[in-house]
Amino acid sequence: MGFGPDGWGYSLLAATGVTVAVAGCGFLVGAMLGCLGAAASFSRFRALRSSADIYTTLLRGIPDLLVIYLFYFGSSSLISSVGALFGAEGFVGAPAFLTGALAIGVVSGAYQMQVFRGAVLALPKGEIEAGRAYGMPPLLLFRRIVLPQAARFAIPGVGNVWQLVLKESALISVIGLVELMRQAQIGAGSTRQPFSFYLTAGVLYLLIAFVSGRGFKLAEQRAMRGIRRAV
Amino acid sequence: MPFDLPFLAESFVALLKGIPLTLQLTVLSVVAGGILAFALAFMRISGKWWLDAPAQFYIFVFRGTPLLVQIYIIYYGLSQFPVLRHSFLWPFLREAYWCAVLALAFNTAAYSAEIIRGGLLSVPAGQVEAARACGMSGLLLFRRIVMPLALRQMLPGYSNEIILMVKSTALASTITLLEITGIAAKLISESYRPVEVFICAGAIYLAINFLVARLFAWLEYTVSPETRKPEERRA
Numbered sequence: 001m002g003f004g005p006d007g008w009g010y011s012l013l014a015a016t017g018v019t020v021a022v023a024g025c026g027f028l029v030g031a032m033l034g035c036l037g038a039a040a041s042f043s044r045f046r047a048l049r050s051s052a053d054i055y056t057t058l059l060r061g062i063p064d065l066l067v068i069y070l071f072y073f074g075s076s077s078l079i080s081s082v083g084a085l086f087g088a089e090g091f092v093g094a095p096a097f098l099t100g101a102l103a104i105g106v107v108s109g110a111y112q113m114q115v116f117r118g119a120v121l122a123l124p125k126g127e128i129e130a131g132r133a134y135g136m137p138p139l140l141l142f143r144r145i146v147l148p149q150a151a152r153f154a155i156p157g158v159g160n161v162w163q164l165v166l167k168e169s170a171l172i173s174v175i176g177l178v179e180l181m182r183q184a185q186i187g188a189g190s191t192r193q194p195f196s197f198y199l200t201a202g203v204l205y206l207l208i209a210f211v212s213g214r215g216f217k218l219a220e221q222r223a224m225r226g227i228r229r230a231v
Numbered sequence: 232m233p234f235d236l237p238f239l240a241e242s243f244v245a246l247l248k249g250i251p252l253t254l255q256l257t258v259l260s261v262v263a264g265g266i267l268a269f270a271l272a273f274m275r276i277s278g279k280w281w282l283d284a285p286a287q288f289y290i291f292v293f294r295g296t297p298l299l300v301q302i303y304i305i306y307y308g309l310s311q312f313p314v315l316r317h318s319f320l321w322p323f324l325r326e327a328y329w330c331a332v333l334a335l336a337f338n339t340a341a342y343s344a345e346i347i348r349g350g351l352l353s354v355p356a357g358q359v360e361a362a363r364a365c366g367m368s369g370l371l372l373f374r375r376i377v378m379p380l381a382l383r384q385m386l387p388g389y390s391n392e393i394i395l396m397v398k399s400t401a402l403a404s405t406i407t408l409l410e411i412t413g414i415a416a417k418l419i420s421e422s423y424r425p426v427e428v429f430i431c432a433g434a435i436y437l438a439i440n441f442l443v444a445r446l447f448a449w450l451e452y453t454v455s456p457e458t459r460k461p462e463e464r465r466a
Contacts, residue, residue: 061394061440062433063401066412073425079421091423163295170297174405181299188307195308202296202304209295 008187008197015183016204022101022167022179027162029105034112041117052113059110062120064103064168071103072096072175093176094156100172108165115157120148152223159216180204242418243431247442249411250435255327256400258411260335263395265363267336268343275348286344293341297403301338306330306406331403339396347393350385351377390447394440401436411435 040052059067075094083092123146131145173182184201188194274286293301309315309324323329354377362376404413415432419425452459 057308058433058437061398061437061438063398063412064414064430065401065404066432066436069416069419070425073419073423074429077423077425152326152389167297170299171402173299181297181303184300185303188303195304195311198300198304198308202292202300205297205300206292206295 007229008183008191012180012187012200012204015178015180016208018097018178019166019169019180020208021102022097022172022177023162023166025097025101026104026108026169027165029102030108030112030161030165031158033106034111034116037109037113038116038120041113042120051087052220056110056113060114061105062106065171065174066173067107068100068103068175071099071106075099089214096172096175096177100169100175100177104165104168104172107168108161111161111164112158115154115161116150118157119152119154120146122153123149152227157225159213159220162212162216166205166209166212235424238424239421239427239431242422242428243434245418246411246414246428246431246435249414250410250439252403252408252410253397253400254438256331256335256403256408257393257397259332260339260400261396263332263336264339264396265343267340268347270345271340272347272351275344276351290341290344293338298334298338298399299405302331302334302402302406305334327403327406327408331400331406331408335396335399335403338399339392342392342395343389346385346388347381349388350381350383354380354386378453383451386447386451386454390444393443393447397436397439397443 037052038053040048043052072094076092079094079197080088080090081212082090083089127145127149128141131141136144169179170181172179173185178186180201184197188197191197265398271286271289274282275290277283305324306327315324317322324333358376358380359372362372367375401409403410404416407413410418411432415428418428422428
C-alpha cells in the first residue's frame with residue numbers, strides 16, 4: 001500500500017478511474033435503453049408494450065453475474081467462431097470493458113425504465129392535456145412538457161440506479177477487466193495482504209458513492225428549486 | 232446457432248442441483264440478516280445518538296460498498312490475521328459456505344434495517360396514543376399495535392429485498408460455491424455454449440423469484456383484509 005515506487009497507490013487510483021468509466025458507460029447505455037423501454041411501455045402497440053414488459057421483468061429477475069457471463073462468453077464464442085472461419089484457432093476473448101459495460105447497461109436499463117415510467121406517470125394529466133389543447137404534436141409535447149418535468153421527478157430514482165450500477169461494476173472483475181475490484185485482487189494476491197487491499201477497495205467505492213451521491217443531491221435541489229413542497 | 236435440445240435438457244438437470252444451495256444461502260442469510268436488521272432499526276429509532284450513529288455508519292458502509300468486496304473481505308481478507316486463524320471461529324470462517332452466509336446476512340441487514348425503520352415510522356401516532364389510553368404499554372403495545380401495523384407496511388419493500396437476495400446468492404459462486412450460477416459458469420466454461428446454459432439458469436432464477444413475489448403478494452393480501460372491498464371479504 002502507499003504511493004512509493006513499490007506502492008500500490010497509483011495502480012489502485014487508476015483502477016478506480018476504470019471503475020468510474022465502466023460504470024459510467026454502463027449507466028449511459030442503461031439510460032438509453034431505459035428511455036426506449038419506457039417509451040415502448042407507453043406505446044399504442046401491444047407488441048411494443050409487452051416486449052418492454054418482458055425486458056424489464058426478465059432482467060430484474062436474473063442475477064447480474066449471469067448476464068455478465070452471458071455477454072462475455074456469448075460474444076467471445078461468437079468472435080471465436082468468426083475467427084475460426086478465417087483460420088484462427090482456439091478461444092478469443094471479447095474485450096472485457098465493452099462487454100462488461102454493455103452487460104451492466106442492459107441490466108440497469110431495466111431498472112431505469114421503471115424509474116422513467118414512474119416519473120412520466122407522476123406528471124399531472126392536465127399538463128399533457130393542456131399541451132395537446134395548444135396543438136403541440138407529440139414530439140414537441142414531449143420535449144417541452146413531459147421531458148423537463150419527468151426528468152425532475154426521475155433524479156432521485158436515477159441516483160439510486162447509479163449507486164446500483166457502481167456496485168455492480170465490481171462484478172465485471174470476474175471477466176478480467178482490471179477495475180478497482182480486480183486490481184485489489186491482484187494486489188492481495190501478490191502481497192498476501194487481502195484484508196488491507198479489499199478494505200481499501202471498499203473505502204474507494206464508498207468514496208465514489210458518497211461524492212456522486214452528493215452530486216445527485218445537488219442536481220435534485222437545483223431541479224426542485226421552482227417547486228413548492230407540501231411538506 | 233442451432234439449438235441443441237438434448238444439451239438444453241442436460242444443463243437444465245445439472246442446474247437443478249444448484250437450487251438447494253441457492254435456497255439455503257437465501258433463507259439462512261435472510262433470517263440472520265433479519266434479526267440483525269431489527270436490532271439496527273431499533274438503534275436507529277432509539278433517539279439516542281450513541282445508538283443511532285453506529286447503526287447509521289453500519290448501514291452507510293454496507294449499502295455503499297459492493298457485495299463482492301464484502302464477500303472477499305470475509306472470505307479472503309480475514310485470513311490475514313493470525314489471531315483469527317488460530318481462534319475457535321476459524322473452522323467456520325475457513326468454509327466458503329459460512330463466509331457467504333455471513334456476508335449476505337450483513338449486507339441484507341443494512342438494507343432491511345431501513346425497510347423496517349420505514350415500517351415502524353409509518354405507524355400512525357394516533358394508534359399508539361389510543362393503545363396507551365387503553366392502558367397498554369411497552370411490549371404489549373408493541374406486540375399488539377406497532378408490530379402488526381409496521382409489518383404490513385414493510386411487506387412490499389421486504390419482498391423486493393428478498394428477490395434481490397436470491398439474485399445476490401449468485402455472488403457466492405465467486406468463492407467456489409456451486410449454487411445455480413456456479414454450476415452455470417462451470418457448464419459454460421466446459422461447453423462454450425453460454426446461451427443455452429444462460430436460458431436454463433435464468434429460467435430457474437425467474438421461477439424462484441416469481442414464487443417469492445407470489446408468496447409475498449398472498450401474505451400482503453392476507454394481512455390487509457380491511458383494505459378490500461366488502462364483497463371480497465370473507466366472513
